[in-house]
Amino acid sequence: EAQVTQNPRYLITVTGKKLTVTCSQNMNHEYMSWYRQDPGLGLRQIYYSMNVEVTDKGDVPEGYKVSRKEKRNFPLILESPSPNQTSLYFCASSLSGYEGTQYFGPGTRLLVL
Amino acid sequence: KQEVTQIPAALSVPEGENLVLNCSFTDSAIYNLQWFRQDPGKGLTSLLLIQSSQREQTSGRLNASLDKSSGRSTLYIAASQPGDSATYLCAGDRGSTLGRLYFGRGTQLTVWP
Numbered sequence: 001e002a003q004v005t006q007n008p009r010y011l012i013t014v015t016g017k018k019l020t021v022t023c024s025q026n027m028n029h030e031y032m033s034w035y036r037q038d039p040g041l042g043l044r045q046i047y048y049s050m051n052v053e054v055t056d057k058g059d060v061p062e063g064y065k066v067s068r069k070e071k072r073n074f075p076l077i078l079e080s081p082s083p084n085q086t087s088l089y090f091c092a093s094s095l096s097g098y099e100g101t102q103y104f105g106p107g108t109r110l111l112v113l
Numbered sequence: 114k115q116e117v118t119q120i121p122a123a124l125s126v127p128e129g130e131n132l133v134l135n136c137s138f139t140d141s142a143i144y145n146l147q148w149f150r151q152d153p154g155k156g157l158t159s160l161l162l163i164q165s166s167q168r169e170q171t172s173g174r175l176n177a178s179l180d181k182s183s184g185r186s187t188l189y190i191a192a193s194q195p196g197d198s199a200t201y202l203c204a205g206d207r208g209s210t211l212g213r214l215y216f217g218r219g220t221q222l223t224v225w226p
């Protein structure tokens with residue numbers, strides 16, 4: 001089944017404790033990205049990757065890091081999480097950034113205390 | 114900066130009604146436009162994609178159109194059913210930032226039997 005998977009689905013952590021949210025897609029997509037969804041603000045893009053080893057900032061990159069060492073994986077790293085990073089995070093992928101449906105993962109709900 | 118407005122914010126209708134959901138972009142230079150459905154606690158499910166060369170897409174009881182001159186899109190749902198109850202999100206990208214979707218805040222739809 002074609003899908004985007006994320007882990008963990010739910011996470012409670014404390015300020016400053018580094019964490020990684022994994023994202024994997026099995027559709028051989030080149031384009032992957034991360035969004036966060038906050039009430040009243042909608043979904044906003046954090047980082048994106050056009051292909052392996054090619055990443056760039058989205059609209060709200062502060063406090064996040066990403067890497068793209070393999071085509072299928074695109075982890076999101078919070079080096080020192082803060083309470084304002086409490087949010088619902090979605091990973092997405094598409095064939096390319098130029099065309100094609102974007103497929104979203106099931107989401108990771110993060111609470112930073 | 115791209116702003117996306119969805120009207121109405123919420124809609125509650127009896128089963129069987131035909132519905133129109135609206136979406137407008139402050140920057141009318143939309144490249145691809147996608148409509149999503151989001152169920153509570155779940156990820157985003159892609160409903161329809163209108164690619165750069167297209168003006169309209171249909172899937173079953175759903176029809177989406179895009180007027181690029183005005184930056185407006187409409188999602189038409191025919192013969193609504195209780196299973197259509199969800200939040201509907203529109204999102205578009207621009208030629209200068211391909212792949213980065215700018216989302217509206219959604220229309221929360223309730224269809225009652």
